[in-house]
Amino acid sequence: MAVTQYIHPLDKHLRLERIPTLYCPGCGLGIGLASMLRALDSRIKEGSIDPDKVFWVGGIGCSARMVFYVNYDSAHVIHGRAIPFAIGAVLANPELKAIVVGGDGDIAGIGGNHLLHAARRNVDLIVVMFTNFVYAMTGGQVAPTTPRGVKTTTTPRGNPEYPMNAVKLVTSLNANYVARASITTPHYIEQYFYKALGKKGFRFIEVVSACPEVYGRHIGLRNPVEMYNELKKRVKHKPKASIEEAEIDWDKGIVTGEFVDRDNPSYIEILRGEQSEI
Numbered sequence: 001m002a003v004t005q006y007i008h009p010l011d012k013h014l015r016l017e018r019i020p021t022l023y024c025p026g027c028g029l030g031i032g033l034a035s036m037l038r039a040l041d042s043r044i045k046e047g048s049i050d051p052d053k054v055f056w057v058g059g060i061g062c063s064a065r066m067v068f069y070v071n072y073d074s075a076h077v078i079h080g081r082a083i084p085f086a087i088g089a090v091l092a093n094p095e096l097k098a099i100v101v102g103g104d105g106d107i108a109g110i111g112g113n114h115l116l117h118a119a120r121r122n123v124d125l126i127v128v129m130f131t132n133f134v135y136a137m138t139g140g141q142v143a144p145t146t147p148r149g150v151k152t153t154t155t156p157r158g159n160p161e162y163p164m165n166a167v168k169l170v171t172s173l174n175a176n177y178v179a180r181a182s183i184t185t186p187h188y189i190e191q192y193f194y195k196a197l198g199k200k201g202f203r204f205i206e207v208v209s210a211c212p213e214v215y216g217r218h219i220g221l222r223n224p225v226e227m228y229n230e231l232k233k234r235v236k237h238k239p240k241a242s243i244e245e246a247e248i249d250w251d252k253g254i255v256t257g258e259f260v261d262r263d264n265p266s267y268i269e270i271l272r273g274e275q276s277e278i
């Protein structure tokens, strides 16, 4: 049964009957979701977004599971396929504000191909990718973002692969907005998501998150406070950073900031013939 008595200012954005979440103690996803909801709340209050047009889509994973908890139209779809599902929805109803949430495995791993082509087409949707450096929900397999050398359940001798920098990847395509924030700086998640909500075209925000229970265990930092502090130490906020500086390296540092903010014609504008690039 839907809960109607709200205590916290963000309660109205949540399906309270589904709270508590399945997130582990010390997980960064609650900070990420609350920051996004604060931005959405501001947009709704100022009248620039109609809550009935907001549509969340998530694939599979702890991060994608957010769509269970938000009090909006939402779809929980198969692993890696949140982006194509959202594209179908916005093409059928261009009025929708489609928000895709997912982990680095869901968005950049199994769904990586969709990420490339949605960015290339500048499709009208926001993708928020939570990077916790592993496939968390299934117990910590190697992800495309796992740092080299880290021992995971599928790389017991240490990850031999080079990790993906999704911000650099998406920037090389046609996205209108690309930013990276960290759960240790929630105000930037809120600020970037607020900005993304006001734009058209493809908007990508990478949120670096803390997963003490799974990633922390792999690197010997299972205590949530330690994990949070270690992440905080590594984050270097550079508001005007160039894309060349957009490093994400557990040893060298994680650069956060806005990397792309432009207004190229969006996919829907091009399809409608409102804007022509030809």
Ligand SMILES: Cc1ncc(C[n+]2csc(CCOP(=O)(O)OP(=O)(O)O)c2C)c(N)n1
Binding pocket: 060, 061, 062, 063, 064, 078, 079, 102, 103, 104, 105, 106, 107, 130, 132, 134, 135, 136, 137, 138, 143
């Ligand atoms: C097609 C398919 N392959 C694999 C799985 C198993 N699976 C469920 S969640 C998950 C990992 C999700 O990791 P990520 O997307 O990084 O999200 P996180 O849990 O870390 O937030 C996997 C591999 C699945 N459900 N469906």
